[in-house]
Amino acid sequence: RIRRYRWEVKYEYRSPDCYKKLVITINGRTPGPTIIAQKGDTIVVELKNSLLTENVAIHWHGIRQIGTPWFDGTEGVTQCPILPGDTFTYKFVVDRPGTYLYHAHYGMQRQAGLYGSIRVALPDGESEPFSYDYDRSIILNDWYHKSTYEQAVDLSSKPFVWVGEPQSLLIQGRGKFDCTSSPSIGDGLCNASSPDCSPYTMTVVPGKTYRLRIGSLTALAALSFEIEGHNMTVVEADGHNIEPFVVKNLFIYSGETYSVLIKADQNPSRNYWMSSKVVSRNSTTPNGLAIFNYYPNHPRRNPPTVPPAGPLWNDLAPRLAQSNAIKSHQGYTLPPPLKSDRVIVLLNTQNSINGYRRWSLNNVSFNFPHTPYLIALKENLLHSFDQTPPPDSYDVANYDIYNVANNTNATASNSIYRLQFNTTVDIVLQNANTMNAYNSETHPWHLHGHDFWVLGYGTGKFDVNSDQKKYNLVNPIMKNTVPLHPYGWTALRIRADNPGVWAFHCYIESHFYMGMGVVFEEGIERLGRLPSSVMGCGATKAFYRP
Numbered sequence: 001r002i003r004r005y006r007w008e009v010k011y012e013y014r015s016p017d018c019y020k021k022l023v024i025t026i027n028g029r030t031p032g033p034t035i036i037a038q039k040g041d042t043i044v045v046e047l048k049n050s051l052l053t054e055n056v057a058i059h060w061h062g063i064r065q066i067g068t069p070w071f072d073g074t075e076g077v078t079q080c081p082i083l084p085g086d087t088f089t090y091k092f093v094v095d096r097p098g099t100y101l102y103h104a105h106y107g108m109q110r111q112a113g114l115y116g117s118i119r120v121a122l123p124d125g126e127s128e129p130f131s132y133d134y135d136r137s138i139i140l141n142d143w144y145h146k147s148t149y150e151q152a153v154d155l156s157s158k159p160f161v162w163v164g165e166p167q168s169l170l171i172q173g174r175g176k177f178d179c180t181s182s183p184s185i186g187d188g189l190c191n192a193s194s195p196d197c198s199p200y201t202m203t204v205v206p207g208k209t210y211r212l213r214i215g216s217l218t219a220l221a222a223l224s225f226e227i228e229g230h231n232m233t234v235v236e237a238d239g240h241n242i243e244p245f246v247v248k249n250l251f252i253y254s255g256e257t258y259s260v261l262i263k264a265d266q267n268p269s270r271n272y273w274m275s276s277k278v279v280s281r282n283s284t285t286p287n288g289l290a291i292f293n294y295y296p297n298h299p300r301r302n303p304p305t306v307p308p309a310g311p312l313w314n315d316l317a318p319r320l321a322q323s324n325a326i327k328s329h330q331g332y333t334l335p336p337p338l339k340s341d342r343v344i345v346l347l348n349t350q351n352s353i354n355g356y357r358r359w360s361l362n363n364v365s366f367n368f369p370h371t372p373y374l375i376a377l378k379e380n381l382l383h384s385f386d387q388t389p390p391p392d393s394y395d396v397a398n399y400d401i402y403n404v405a406n407n408t409n410a411t412a413s414n415s416i417y418r419l420q421f422n423t424t425v426d427i428v429l430q431n432a433n434t435m436n437a438y439n440s441e442t443h444p445w446h447l448h449g450h451d452f453w454v455l456g457y458g459t460g461k462f463d464v465n466s467d468q469k470k471y472n473l474v475n476p477i478m479k480n481t482v483p484l485h486p487y488g489w490t491a492l493r494i495r496a497d498n499p500g501v502w503a504f505h506c507y508i509e510s511h512f513y514m515g516m517g518v519v520f521e522e523g524i525e526r527l528g529r530l531p532s533s534v535m536g537c538g539a540t541k542a543f544y545r546p
């Protein structure tokens with residue numbers, strides 16, 4: 001079946017957390033419309049860019065784009081940006097059931113509000129290994145009052161200006177900024193009586209079980225999410241069924257999706273708080289709140305209780321425990337190949353390069369190319385990017401991950417990793433100290449075009465000989481986004497079997513902007529002609545035939 005959407009993308013004034021600012025909407029909405037489809041459907045989105053003076057591109061997060069790598073929507077990697085006034089048509093197949101997302105993938109535009117959910121149902125006659133009465137989706141987000149332009153200029157300045165902690169947390173596009181907390185906002189910009197300025201409400205019928213699909217698209221924050229007084233049974237992660245486990249609060253990193261089952265089995269005469277809280281950073285951002293409304297109570301009636309405080313921001317142990325608890329559901333996820341053909345270890349560091357603050361992998365900080373890689377490779381425009389491959393490892397013996405390193409040898413480059421088609425590749429993410437003493441941060445890493453097996457997490461420096469022996473090769477989960485914990489490592493295995501060019505990057509908007517990503521190419525020679533609609537920029541102008 002073909003599902004067609006016609007979207008117009010625009011800047012409009014909104015007050016999602018009571019503070020009025022320009023946000024990007026789709027057909028007037030942020031979050032945008034939910035795409036609801038069934039496995040095997042073809043999604044066609046005709047996107048009109050009405051941003052007036054700004055380009056755009058949309059990434060379909062978690063959809064592998066098998067056979068359509070040019071519609072992955074990653075500006076600079078798979079396509080030229082969509083110019084203001086242009087209409088671009090994305091067309092791709094949703095080949096697996098599960099919970100996915102979509103969002104802008106141009107600069108840091110995602111955090112301006114251009115995002116939404118994708119829900120893919122099973123084919124008729126098939127059922128999940130769990131049951132529920134109703135299906136709902138929410139997106140968790142954080143929210144800044146500065147525009148992405150101001151942030152981009154700040155981050156690119158000498159000395160750099162950090163974006164800081166977000167002003168609010170949003171649940172399904174709604175939050176509450178305390179207008180009185182900032183006396184400088186006295187000019188009507190902060191309006192607690194705006195109709196936008198009210199919490200999201202999820203209404204439930206007592207006794208029923210809800211499948212809640214939760215996605216996080218925060219620009220910076222790692223979150224803990226909970227529903228006061230209710231346990232959640234986690235059953236799906238990034239589109240894969242997992243062995244169910246029960247939590248009071250769910251840790252969710254930007255770019256991840258989970259399905260949880262919640263039974264509305266508490267005292268039905270009142271409402272309950274839904275709450276999100278920043279973890280892993282000593283944040284000043286107040287918790288995000290929404291209302292879990294038991295029908296027929298009034299949906300706007302506040303719960304009679306103080307909202308849950310959430311876990312301690314700096315308690316790493318329960319976060320590691322949750323990462324380690326996620327195992328694939330027997331019979332639903334293919335086991336990984338037992339050996340890999342290549343191991344790429346990526347050391348994550350914060351660096352100073354020519355006085356600019358950057359993030360690097362193995363001392364190489366990613367620069368976007370002027371010509372999208374997919375087109376450069378297919379059309380043999382190899383002069384358009386650095387052909388020296390980036391390194392497969394770092395100086396493991398001599399690098400101290402626990403100290404501030406001066407990294408004087410870091411460079412910036414737009415080179416890419418070329419993987420041999422149909423090989424098995426291990427990627428080990430290695431965390432380290434930032435440029436501040438005693439500080440290592442959580443980084444959510446997202447891979448385009450693939451799901452990877454998560455073979456393990458560890459603390460300290462990864463050791464090829466001993467740590468590989470501890471890999472879970474029995475029931476590792478497959479995901480597309482995974483946390484790298486402070487001072488830790490995360491080991492992934494992929495099959496390089498999807499012809500195309502794929503970004504792999506930290507999901508923190510400002511970090512990817514500051515160079516925290518790499519790009520993989522595989523099997524490019526197997527692809528047919530590229531659609532001309534993805535061309536027209538950089539060195540590809542000559543190949544564009546409308």
Ligand SMILES: O=C1O[C@H]([C@@H](O)CO)C(O)=C1O
Nearest residue numbers: 162350434435436441511514
């Ligand atoms: O990239 C970053 O910069 C700041 C901080 O290191 C600046 O001092 C921070 O927390 C980041 O994640």
